[in-house]
Amino acid sequence: xxxxxxxxxxxxxxxxxxxxxxxxxxxxxxxxxxxxxxxxxxxxxxxxxxxxxxxxxxxxxxxxxxxxxxxxxxxxxxxxxxxxxxxxxxxxxxxxxxxxxxxxxxxxxxxxxxxxxxxxxxxxxxxxxxxxxxxxxxxxxxxxxxxxxxxxxxxxxxxxxxxxxxxxxxxxxxxxxxxxxxxxxxxxxxxxxxxxxxxxxxxxxxxxxxxxxxxxxxxxxxxxxxxxxxxxxxxxxxxxxxxxxxxxxxxxxxxxxxxxxxxxxxxxxxxxxxxxxxxxxxxxxxxxxxxxxxxxxxxxxxxxxxxxxxxxxxxxxxxxxxxxxxxxxxxxxxxxxxxxxxxxxxxxxxxxxxxxxxxxxxxxxxxxxxxxxxxxxxxxxxxxxxxxxxxxxxxxxxxxxxxxxxxxxxxxxxxxxxxxxxxxxxxxxxxxxxxxxxxxxxxxxxxxxxxxxxxxxxxxxxxxxxxxxxxx
Amino acid sequence: xxxxxxxxxxxxxxxxxxxxxxxxxxxxxxxxxxxxxxxxxxxxxxxxxxxxxxxxxxxxxxxxxxxxxxxxxxxxxxxxxxxxxxxxxxxxxxxxxxxxxxxxxxxxxxxxxxxxxxxxxxxxxxxxxxxxxxxxxxxxxxxxxxxxxxxxxxxxxxxxxxxxxxxxxxxxxxxxxxxxxxxxxxxxxxxxxxxxxxxxxxxxxxxxxxxxxxxxxxxxxxxxxxxxxxxxxxxxxxxxxxxxxxxxxxxxxxxxxxxxxxxxxxxxxxxxxxxxxxxxxxxxxxxxxxxxxxxxxxxxxxxxxxxxxxxxxxxxxxxxxxxxxxxxxxxxxxxxxxxxxxxxxxxxxxxxxxxxxxxxxxxxxxxxxxxxxxxxxxxxxxxxxxxxxxxxxxxxxxxxxxxxxxxxxxxxxxxxxxxxxxxxxxxxxxxxxxxxxxxxxxxxxxxxxxxxxxxxxxxxxxxxxxxxxxxx
Numbered sequence: 001x002x003x004x005x006x007x008x009x010x011x012x013x014x015x016x017x018x019x020x021x022x023x024x025x026x027x028x029x030x031x032x033x034x035x036x037x038x039x040x041x042x043x044x045x046x047x048x049x050x051x052x053x054x055x056x057x058x059x060x061x062x063x064x065x066x067x068x069x070x071x072x073x074x075x076x077x078x079x080x081x082x083x084x085x086x087x088x089x090x091x092x093x094x095x096x097x098x099x100x101x102x103x104x105x106x107x108x109x110x111x112x113x114x115x116x117x118x119x120x121x122x123x124x125x126x127x128x129x130x131x132x133x134x135x136x137x138x139x140x141x142x143x144x145x146x147x148x149x150x151x152x153x154x155x156x157x158x159x160x161x162x163x164x165x166x167x168x169x170x171x172x173x174x175x176x177x178x179x180x181x182x183x184x185x186x187x188x189x190x191x192x193x194x195x196x197x198x199x200x201x202x203x204x205x206x207x208x209x210x211x212x213x214x215x216x217x218x219x220x221x222x223x224x225x226x227x228x229x230x231x232x233x234x235x236x237x238x239x240x241x242x243x244x245x246x247x248x249x250x251x252x253x254x255x256x257x258x259x260x261x262x263x264x265x266x267x268x269x270x271x272x273x274x275x276x277x278x279x280x281x282x283x284x285x286x287x288x289x290x291x292x293x294x295x296x297x298x299x300x301x302x303x304x305x306x307x308x309x310x311x312x313x314x315x316x317x318x319x320x321x322x323x324x325x326x327x328x329x330x331x332x333x334x335x336x337x338x339x340x341x342x343x344x345x346x347x348x349x350x351x352x353x354x355x356x357x358x359x360x361x362x363x364x365x366x367x368x369x370x371x372x373x374x375x376x377x378x379x380x381x382x383x384x385x386x387x388x389x390x391x392x393x394x395x396x397x398x399x400x401x402x403x404x405x406x407x408x409x410x411x412x413x414x415x416x417x418x419x420x421x422x423x424x425x426x427x428x429x430x431x432x433x434x435x436x437x438x439x440x441x442x443x444x445x446x447x448x449x450x451x452x453x454x455x456x457x458x459x460x461x462x463x464x465x466x467x468x469x470x471x472x
Numbered sequence: 473x474x475x476x477x478x479x480x481x482x483x484x485x486x487x488x489x490x491x492x493x494x495x496x497x498x499x500x501x502x503x504x505x506x507x508x509x510x511x512x513x514x515x516x517x518x519x520x521x522x523x524x525x526x527x528x529x530x531x532x533x534x535x536x537x538x539x540x541x542x543x544x545x546x547x548x549x550x551x552x553x554x555x556x557x558x559x560x561x562x563x564x565x566x567x568x569x570x571x572x573x574x575x576x577x578x579x580x581x582x583x584x585x586x587x588x589x590x591x592x593x594x595x596x597x598x599x600x601x602x603x604x605x606x607x608x609x610x611x612x613x614x615x616x617x618x619x620x621x622x623x624x625x626x627x628x629x630x631x632x633x634x635x636x637x638x639x640x641x642x643x644x645x646x647x648x649x650x651x652x653x654x655x656x657x658x659x660x661x662x663x664x665x666x667x668x669x670x671x672x673x674x675x676x677x678x679x680x681x682x683x684x685x686x687x688x689x690x691x692x693x694x695x696x697x698x699x700x701x702x703x704x705x706x707x708x709x710x711x712x713x714x715x716x717x718x719x720x721x722x723x724x725x726x727x728x729x730x731x732x733x734x735x736x737x738x739x740x741x742x743x744x745x746x747x748x749x750x751x752x753x754x755x756x757x758x759x760x761x762x763x764x765x766x767x768x769x770x771x772x773x774x775x776x777x778x779x780x781x782x783x784x785x786x787x788x789x790x791x792x793x794x795x796x797x798x799x800x801x802x803x804x805x806x807x808x809x810x811x812x813x814x815x816x817x818x819x820x821x822x823x824x825x826x827x828x829x830x831x832x833x834x835x836x837x838x839x840x841x842x843x844x845x846x847x848x849x850x851x852x853x854x855x856x857x858x859x860x861x862x863x864x865x866x867x868x869x870x871x872x873x874x875x876x877x878x879x880x881x882x883x884x885x886x887x888x889x890x891x892x893x894x895x896x897x898x899x900x901x902x903x904x905x906x907x908x909x910x911x912x913x914x915x916x917x918x919x920x921x922x923x924x925x926x927x928x929x930x931x932x933x934x935x936x937x938x939x940x941x942x943x944x
Contacts, residue, residue: 010591064594089591090598092576096611097587100654101573102645104564109861109919112870115569116642118840119482119561121626122536126562128628128635138637139568139657154593156600161677163600165610168678170588173574182572184656185611190674199671202662205633206640368590389581398584447581 012041012060012088013067015074018081021053025079033059036073038066054083097169098176098185135208135412144183144209144405146171147200149191152216152239155367161187164214171213171238171401179402179452181409183211193222201230208409211401212237217275218312234408234416240279242397245404245421246443247280247340247363248287249428250395253442254383256434258359260337267336267357268292271329271371272343273301278316280340285319286418287425292320293332296343300325300332330355337361339381345369353380365395383439392440399428399444403452407459411467420462427458484513484532484560485539487546490553493525497551505531508545510538526555569641570648570657607680607884616655616681616877618643619672621663624688624711627839633659636686643685643710643873651874651924653881655683665694673702680881683873684709689747690784706880706888712751714869717876717893718915719752719812719835720759721900722867725914726855728906730831732809739808739829740764743801743843744815745773750788752812757791758890759897764792765804768815772797772804802827809833811853817841825852837867855911864912871900871916875924879931885939892934899930 019025026043033040042058061067067087075082104115113119127133134140150164168185175183186203190196196215200223204210210233212224220237227235236242248262255261266289270281273294281292294301294316302324303317325331333339333355341348341364348364348371356362359382364370370386377384385393404424408416431444431451444451491497498515505512513530520526533539539559547554576587585591599605606612622636640657647655658675662668668687672695676682682705684696696709708714720734727733738761742753745766753764766773766788774796775789797803805811805827813820813836820836820843828834834853836842842858849856857865876896880888903916903923916923 010585010594089586089594090609092586093592093595093609095575095613096609096615097574097576098611098654099573099575099614100644100648100656101571102569102648103567103571104569104645106645106649112646112918113482113861114561114564115645116639116870117626120565120638120642121628122482122561123565123638124625124628124631124635127638128631131632131634134634134637137562137565137568138634139570139641140634140637141567142571143568153596154589156593156596159596159600160603162603162606162610162612163596165606165612165678166592166595166599167588169611170592172572173576173578173587174584176572176574177578182570184572185678186675187677188674189677190670195670195674198662198667199674202660202667202671203658203675205659205661206637206657389585398588446584 010089011063011067012058013070014086014088014091015057015059015071016046016083016085017055017057017074018052018083019055020079021048021051028077029057029074029080032073032077033070036070037062038070058088093166097166097173134205138206139182140206140208142180142182142409143207144172144175144181144211144409145200145203145207146175146183146185146211146213147188148213149188149196149215151191151214151219153214158216161189168213171211174398175211175402175405178398179406179456181402181405183405191219193219193226196223197226197230200227204231204233207233208412209233209405210235211405212239214239218310220275221278221312228415232414234405234413236401236404236416237275237279238397238401240275241283241421242400242404243276243342243365243395244279244283245400245425246395246397246428247365248283248422248425249399250363250385250393250443251284251338251340251361252287252425252429253432253437254338254361254385257437257439257442258361258382260359263288264290266291266338268338268340269295269329269332269336271295271339271341271347272366273313273316274342276342277340278312280342281316281320283418283421283425287422291322293323293325293336294320295329295332297347299328302326339363341365341371343371346371346373348372348377350376350380353377356381358382363395378439383442385442393442394446395443396446398446399451400424400455403427403455404459406452406456408463410456411460411463413463413467415466416463417466419466420459423458423462424455427454430454482561483535483539484530485542486558486560486563487529487531487543488518488555488557489527489529489546490524490555491527492551493520493523501529501546501549501552504545504549505542508542509534510542530560565638569638569645606677610678611654612678612680614652614654614881615679616644616647616653616683616881617672617675617679618647618655618657618683618685619660620657620685621660621668621687623663623686623691625686630688633661640685643683646870647683647874647877650870651878651928653874653877655877663691665691665698668695669698669702672699676703676705679705681705681877681885682707683877684711686711690782692747693750693784700887704886706877706885708873708876708888709747709751710869710873712747713755713893714872714876715748715814715837715867716751716755717872717897718867718869718900719837720755720894720897721871722835722857722865722915723756723810723812723833724759724897724901725904725909726810726833726857729909729911729914730833730854732831734760736760736762738763738810740810740812741767741801741804741808743767743811743813743819744838745785745788746814748814749812750784752814753788753792755890755893755897759894763794765795765797765808766792767801767804769819771800774798811835813837813843815843818843818845820844820849822848822852825849828853830854835867850911855914857914865914866918867915868918870918871923872896872927875899875927876931878924878928880935882928883932883935883939885935887938888935889938891938892931895930895934896927899926902926
């Protein structure tokens, strides 16, 4: 398992080989593969007549280049012929990851007359007379549009709308699989924020919620802000607010663990003032943090800095940094209780970490490589979290968005506000019970089945409380 | 069955009744219901302790008003209490008619790493490097957007996008159920044709085809025409071209039956020069009809008529009517072989029908009431078809669009042209074999399982022939 465990599950390649039937040929294959640093994951006999057989051999490899190397290794093996090769992740994506399922049969003319013309006309007329019935008699009741323009996809950047589809399909899958939400991926070939708003508002009619995804900053702020004014369903930019909810959840447990609290005494430094950094900061302040300082590669963010000509940046500078610190990052880190990194790999040094207060909390979430090596950071900080699945305390948005949308749809919510996000964060944090809480367990696993119902229930309650307080 | 057969399947209402257990109470109920013109469709015992029981009684009624009357009848029955009532068609629509299904499990962290981050990034990168791979590795391979603005829905007219959703969901259901196409309904709250084109083009990225639906004329011409220029997937306005394909299919068999042919000798009158009328005329001319005359409530359409200031109307006037007829509809009908009505109820008289040639063919497709009573028309015309499901020879678009999109997706088609539509029409017509052909059977049933594969195969072949002839 040692060598196997080091190979990522995302790279497995299937080779179709023609080879002698005798077991020594298979032994030779295993040896050659092991020598090349790969592992035989599975063997299937495809055809086995006579002295030669055709086998599909799955090899777990390090990456695509390693897979190409293995092709060469296999091709050089005596008496083995490579008939073809395929790739496990690519194969899984063949034809896409979603399909439509009908909920009502259409087997007879009578069925047709009910779900289509002429019967359907009565349902249409009922909705025309009372538009609220769209939530009762159409898929609006349980549907979310997962929308991107492909401008900031994962760590890949601006790869365009077509290439963003697999991510949006994946997100839709998770919404269905984790929370029973019927989500559909829509990638838009449009970059102008106002036109994006027009389009998304126009198509929002049939949906009960909108999950914006992988839209680059600062356009994402404008798109989300204007959309919220335009539509009567919740709009949620996951890269911002999903991250904010999960960071807050982790922070609530981290401060509990070290005997501090999310309040006016807590000194927080947020590094990386992009879409996620701003959203995290806003939600932390909504949760009661007042002493929050933003830093980026030019040091502490203040309303007087040059970049502050950007209104979003200037507003951030005004709303944070109550002690009006100026200068280098070290000034902000001096005595800080919490470091939250949403920036770039290896941008926090041990010397900088040493400036922090006792029982420091460090969330280093740059992907795929954190701001600081978590193993090193654990030598100094009391709690360390990252975005990585192979480290303890993974800050993963999957903890938030499925349960959040489940709760919003269940409430028939027309919007989303801080109360809802705070409720979601508290629900996630509360999954970890007091006697379980430890430096390597401040946040539940995305596969913990208690997460979605807890988040959904808390969100529904919060959304209904908001609705009850709002005169309609 | 006689009374039952007259009641439409689209109106069935369930009443929850508290009533005495003895059978005489049930007999009294049946009698009262029958006297009120309804039929007991089903009986379910919900709860049956003691001397009284609770039953769900399904009554088939004429319409919603009739259902309300029955409620009164039941309420007046001695010893019967009405606890509640619900409606079968409305119930079927509760929560919508579609859901999303995932094709790949996400049960483990390893699954997540393959269908979502980090594995999915490799699929994204592959598509970014070669956009054609979107058809291989995303739902684009098998998906169709069913798009409407809700401006001309069924016979209901302009009921808006939210109220149009049930029809679009129904269409998507049929695409899935009949042809395995994953279709998603999108209703757009937008009326400007140029903005509709922008929006649909932008969202077309993730789809393999676009089915436009229930968009009012003349906007539908502009939207469809401009979209075809903009996108690299087939765009099909079903109200126009679906109708055209099925009308042509019926006509091919009708002329075969009476020993005529679709060619220069055939005199065709099309009544109702809206979206469908123009599309039908164009496809009939593409199939070889030359003597086609359009008529509307002002008589024969010519390029010199007042309405001809509309460019679509003027073009139609120029491209049709080769004998340059003028004046009343009767002039056109004199000696005509075929009458195709896409207009309004009771607009063709027996006297007008009498003007037609021997072995006249009459397609009276106004919905829900045809241009002429088909029973009367059968006394004079050799072949009569309508849009009604309760008459022989129903011209139903369901015969076309599922197989058409199946074939286009299978071919990876980037567009659609007359050759494809003609192939679809011939495939539908050919389902009716020579020895089956009769005045009451010129077109197959939508539930004939041979239709979709025949249409799909013919469309794929035609689309691939077009693609092969087009330098890419």
